[in-house]
Amino acid sequence: MMSALKFKYIILISSLSFFSMYSCISYADNFDKMRSKALNIIKNGQVNKGLKVIEAIASKGDIKSIIIAGSLHLKGKNVSKDYSRAHYWFKKGAEKCDEKSILILEKYFYKRRGGEYFDPQKIDYIKNKCIKKEQKDVEIVENKPKKNKTYKKQKSQIISNNDKSINTQVTRSWQNIAPQSGKIIGGGSGFAVNKNGYFLTNEHVIDKCDSVRIRYNELYGSAKVINVHESLDAAILKVNALTPYFAKFDNNEYKAGEKLYAAGFPAEDVFNRGMSFSEGMLTNPETSRSRIKTEGTLLMSVPIASGNSGGPVINKYGAIRGMVVSGWEIDKIRKKLKKDKIFTSNVTFNMMISGNLLKNWLDKNRINITQKYSLQPKLDSDVIGQMAKRFLGNIECVKNE
Numbered sequence: 544m545m546s547a548l549k550f551k552y553i554i555l556i557s558s559l560s561f562f563s564m565y566s567c568i569s570y571a572d573n574f575d576k577m578r579s580k581a582l583n584i585i586k587n588g589q590v591n592k593g594l595k596v597i598e599a600i601a602s603k604g605d606i607k608s609i610i611i612a613g614s615l616h617l618k619g620k621n622v623s624k625d626y627s628r629a630h631y632w633f634k635k636g637a638e639k640c641d642e643k644s645i646l647i648l649e650k651y652f653y654k655r656r657g658g659e660y661f662d663p664q665k666i667d668y669i670k671n672k673c674i675k676k677e678q679k680d681v682e683i684v685e686n687k688p689k690k691n692k693t694y695k696k697q698k699s700q701i702i703s704n705n706d707k708s709i710n711t712q713v714t715r716s717w718q719n720i721a722p723q724s725g726k727i728i729g730g731g732s733g734f735a736v737n738k739n740g741y742f743l744t745n746e747h748v749i750d751k752c753d754s755v756r757i758r759y760n761e762l763y764g765s766a767k768v769i770n771v772h773e774s775l776d777a778a779i780l781k782v783n784a785l786t787p788y789f790a791k792f793d794n795n796e797y798k799a800g801e802k803l804y805a806a807g808f809p810a811e812d813v814f815n816r817g818m819s820f821s822e823g824m825l826t827n828p829e830t831s832r833s834r835i836k837t838e839g840t841l842l843m844s845v846p847i848a849s850g851n852s853g854g855p856v857i858n859k860y861g862a863i864r865g866m867v868v869s870g871w872e873i874d875k876i877r878k879k880l881k882k883d884k885i886f887t888s889n890v891t892f893n894m895m896i897s898g899n900l901l902k903n904w905l906d907k908n909r910i911n912i913t914q915k916y917s918l919q920p921k922l923d924s925d926v927i928g929q930m931a932k933r934f935l936g937n938i939e940c941v942k943n944e
């Protein structure tokens with residue numbers, strides 16, 4: 544019977560031979576082909592053999608292989624869990640400022656209390672180092688018009704590069720879901736959360752509808768209600784069409800004072816169907832239930848109006864922080880609390896649903912979404928407005944005639 548040591552030696556030799564076999568091919572093609580072969584080996588049950596090949600590629604600096612190697616050691620699927628090796632590979636990725644590597648290091652190692660690698664200062668150091676590197680790469684020096692022009696060009700590209708996303712394939716997919724007859728009795732706002740036609744809006748926007756329609760980037764189609772969450776006042780909608788522009792989520796902790804923007808379609812009878820965009824801040828990050836708000840809602844100072852319901856609340860990185868839910872006027876609060884004297888001024892309190900809770904709910908519904916990386920550069924408000932315009936949806940509530 545072959546000894547375990549000899550078997551491991553054969554696997555190692557096979558892995559190295561596999562690696563050298565492609566050494567004359569270009570690095571990019573080489574890595575992709577070798578990684579694909581290694582993953583097939585893993586899928587066929589030879590996890591240790593495939594892992595050794597993956598680690599060999601990762602040692603050459605291939606980020607995808609670094610993530611795979613670290614994940615296999617971290618999850619321990621068909622291999623023994625090895626946090627030391629997982630930490631080694633994710634640290635390698637973080638040193639290259641790879642977003643996923645940094646997030647995993649933070650969650651599973653450096654900010655995991657009681658863990659062997661608990662060291663918040665270390666992850667903060669890595670983040671700051673990457674921020675400085677990124678700022679150095681895109682730094683705009685004042686009084687140097689040439690660099691300012693470059694920045695303006697980059698800024699313009701953020702807005703215009705994806706114009707080709709609304710192509711013939713996308714248009715045809717929406718033409719296939721053209722709405723049927725019916726009377727529009729109300730509506731609100733919503734936003735796409737991935738490329739496969741999923742939208743979020745408020746439950747109260749669609750709860751009395753026989754059918755739902757969505758307008759998106761001058762496309763128009765019927766949608767289905769996939770699920771509702773009454774306590775969050777949230778609903779998941781689905782169009783059987785492509786949605787190439789969609790929002791990304793930022794699930795960091797909420798902080799009072801963070802700048803926020805709301806996009807939506809308020810008061811269409813006054814402003815027509817064009818998007819409105821407003822700015823404010825998070826005034827109270829407390830999400831617990833009170834006598835006037837449900838659990839999971841936060842107070843903000845962003846101006847909203849009827850029709851904003853279900854629209855996105857976005858931060859300075861262009862990522863989702865919440866969803867507009869309601870505004871409480873002072874008279875309504877007095878009536879709710881049955882008190883005549885609470886405040887002396889005429890104030891409206893605007894609420895948003897926690898984007899973190901919405902993200903968790905989407906995860907439970909197995910709807911794939913994208914998370915915005917925390918080191919993303921801050922964006923100007925006009926850029927955020929253009930981004931929002933693209934992933935925004937105008938929701939129409941329809942009654943059958």
